Amino acid sequence: MSDASRTTAVSRAPAEGKAGRLETGWRAALLTCVAAALLVLPPAAEALDEAFLIGLFTRIFIFALAAVSLDLILGFGGMVSFGHSAYFGAGAYVVGILSFHAAGGEAPAWPFSLPWMESAVAAWPLAVAAAALLALLVGAVSLRTSGMYFIMITLAFAQMLYYFFVSLEVYGGDDGLSIAGKNNLPGLDLENEASFYYLCLLILVVFLLIGRRLVHSRFGMVLQGCKENEQRMLALGFPVYRYKLAAFVMAGAVAGLAGALMANYMGFVSPGLMHWTVSGEIMVMVILGGMGTLAGPVIGAFVLLLLEEILSAYMEHWMIVLGPVMVLVVLFARRGIWGWFQRGDPDG
Amino acid sequence: MAEALLTARRLTKAYGALKATDSLSLDVIHGEIHAVIGPNGAGKTTAIKQLSGEVASDQGTIHLGGRDITRQPMHERARLGLARSFQITSVFGGFTAEDNVAMAVQAHDGHSFRFWRRARSEAALREPARRTLEQVGLGGRGGVIARNLAHGEQRQLEIAMALATDPSLLLLDEPMAGMGPDEANRMVALLGGLKGRVAILLVEHDMDAVFALADRVTVLVSGREVATGSPDAIRADPVVRQAYLGEDA
Ligand SMILES: Nc1ncnc2c1ncn2[C@@H]1O[C@H](COP(=O)(O)OP(=O)(O)O)[C@@H](O)[C@H]1O
Ligand SMILES: [Mg+2]
Numbered sequence: 001m002s003d004a005s006r007t008t009a010v011s012r013a014p015a016e017g018k019a020g021r022l023e024t025g026w027r028a029a030l031l032t033c034v035a036a037a038l039l040v041l042p043p044a045a046e047a048l049d050e051a052f053l054i055g056l057f058t059r060i061f062i063f064a065l066a067a068v069s070l071d072l073i074l075g076f077g078g079m080v081s082f083g084h085s086a087y088f089g090a091g092a093y094v095v096g097i098l099s100f101h102a103a104g105g106e107a108p109a110w111p112f113s114l115p116w117m118e119s120a121v122a123a124w125p126l127a128v129a130a131a132a133l134l135a136l137l138v139g140a141v142s143l144r145t146s147g148m149y150f151i152m153i154t155l156a157f158a159q160m161l162y163y164f165f166v167s168l169e170v171y172g173g174d175d176g177l178s179i180a181g182k183n184n185l186p187g188l189d190l191e192n193e194a195s196f197y198y199l200c201l202l203i204l205v206v207f208l209l210i211g212r213r214l215v216h217s218r219f220g221m222v223l224q225g226c227k228e229n230e231q232r233m234l235a236l237g238f239p240v241y242r243y244k245l246a247a248f249v250m251a252g253a254v255a256g257l258a259g260a261l262m263a264n265y266m267g268f269v270s271p272g273l274m275h276w277t278v279s280g281e282i283m284v285m286v287i288l289g290g291m292g293t294l295a296g297p298v299i300g301a302f303v304l305l306l307l308e309e310i311l312s313a314y315m316e317h318w319m320i321v322l323g324p325v326m327v328l329v330v331l332f333a334r335r336g337i338w339g340w341f342q343r344g345d346p347d348g
Numbered sequence: 349m350a351e352a353l354l355t356a357r358r359l360t361k362a363y364g365a366l367k368a369t370d371s372l373s374l375d376v377i378h379g380e381i382h383a384v385i386g387p388n389g390a391g392k393t394t395a396i397k398q399l400s401g402e403v404a405s406d407q408g409t410i411h412l413g414g415r416d417i418t419r420q421p422m423h424e425r426a427r428l429g430l431a432r433s434f435q436i437t438s439v440f441g442g443f444t445a446e447d448n449v450a451m452a453v454q455a456h457d458g459h460s461f462r463f464w465r466r467a468r469s470e471a472a473l474r475e476p477a478r479r480t481l482e483q484v485g486l487g488g489r490g491g492v493i494a495r496n497l498a499h500g501e502q503r504q505l506e507i508a509m510a511l512a513t514d515p516s517l518l519l520l521d522e523p524m525a526g527m528g529p530d531e532a533n534r535m536v537a538l539l540g541g542l543k544g545r546v547a548i549l550l551v552e553h554d555m556d557a558v559f560a561l562a563d564r565v566t567v568l569v570s571g572r573e574v575a576t577g578s579p580d581a582i583r584a585d586p587v588v589r590q591a592y593l594g595e596d597a
Contacts, residue, residue: 213464217463218470222454
């Protein structure tokens, strides 16, 4: 054993040193295979006449992005936010509304209906900013409560937003808005399914890499400390509220980006994106895959959406199968599918 | 009398009709160990909660180093130099012992809006953490997940976390509760070694420990202070003997 590997193993968790190292190699191999498979998927799918796979996986990446952002506050920060669809939906609506005006819809003229509104370079940052602002407002209120109250308040805010857009006739109310075309991105044709697929994959990977730095940074340690023992954090002198709010806003911002991608993917936006069942679905992805890890929510999104795709072909109420699966996961793999694979190494 | 570090005046906290603390006044002198004793339910933990800011007082004032902290929230008081251990052990169970103390070092350092550098590789956090673990007798146990430590070790870890914030005053709520005689002896030695460097408000049932360590003792009964004085004076006080020590004798 080299000195370097000894140091790393010890600084992590000496008791699990050996197993941890073995699994590191195993994990690298798995990661390489997955990456290779995802990279060749679009041309392969087209060659095999299964082009629908490109869209399916694009959707998986988008939901995975939303799920990872939720896990940042849920799994790492211990904040059980049951309203994550609000930020997802808000991001989507920003794209939808901008493109509605750009296409010469009926509502206000200046400064709307300018070509920039169809540009991803403008619309996506705006979607992120709007979702972040919304998260700031909701978080500032909700984070003053905890436990059951926090769950209910975050849910209530999301439902308020849902009903707000249902009643907003200008933007289609219940039916939502159609989007004329995908946003323009210089140098990339988003109308091309494969291009959009690669872009979503790239965004997910970049966010995972950033997330990996984040959760192990000082800020990330504070976040995990809040989950472990908030009272202790206060007694040590951490202004816990501030850190939790910052994390809440980050998570909302990233969910907003996922929403902007979703609007582009679907070609329309509707209040359904903000419905509490969407929050529930994102949360299921996190729990199923493994809370408090970065890989977990991605795996959860894969498993859930693939299950949905396969099962819904055979039965209408495919959710009936999901229930028992969730029970099994909670009973036999408390830390989800990924937690079950890696047994105790929190570095995923 | 030397100048007081902490001054509490007429602290009161009522739970419904029950006054958990009743017009309690207390001075903790720089560098001294000030013990608070009293039967179960006397209000000792409540007093610590009021001093640390976990519980807001109904009445009374608290000054730390001449500064009014009566209205300061718990985390502000911690930043001003109040560190605390809990009657029921409170650590980050899923973190390693070293992570626990590094978190305390980070709290003291005060810069946690840092998003990129790996905190576990920062010498500025890890080295003080290791030194403090060494100091409380947990050197070599840093890599153990806190919840897997023995009960006595977890209590030592709590002291290490408190010390790592470089406090001027430690509020310790029964640090020896549930310890075997050996562990308790080690804790007495540890606390004795801190004397003069940091002031300690020590709530403790172990009378041998109290009389071995304390410079001053306050006796609390039903939320009220019945006596304050040197250990010898308290031992000899007839009111105290009757109200409290009498039970043991
Ligand atoms: N949160 C609370 N609600 C109601 N009563 C409480 C609460 N905390 C403490 N008490 C009561 O206040 C009294 C003092 O409690 P405590 O401060 O824990 O005493 P000690 O630490 O001296 O044993 C007890 O009678 C206890 O039952
Ligand atoms: Mg008590």
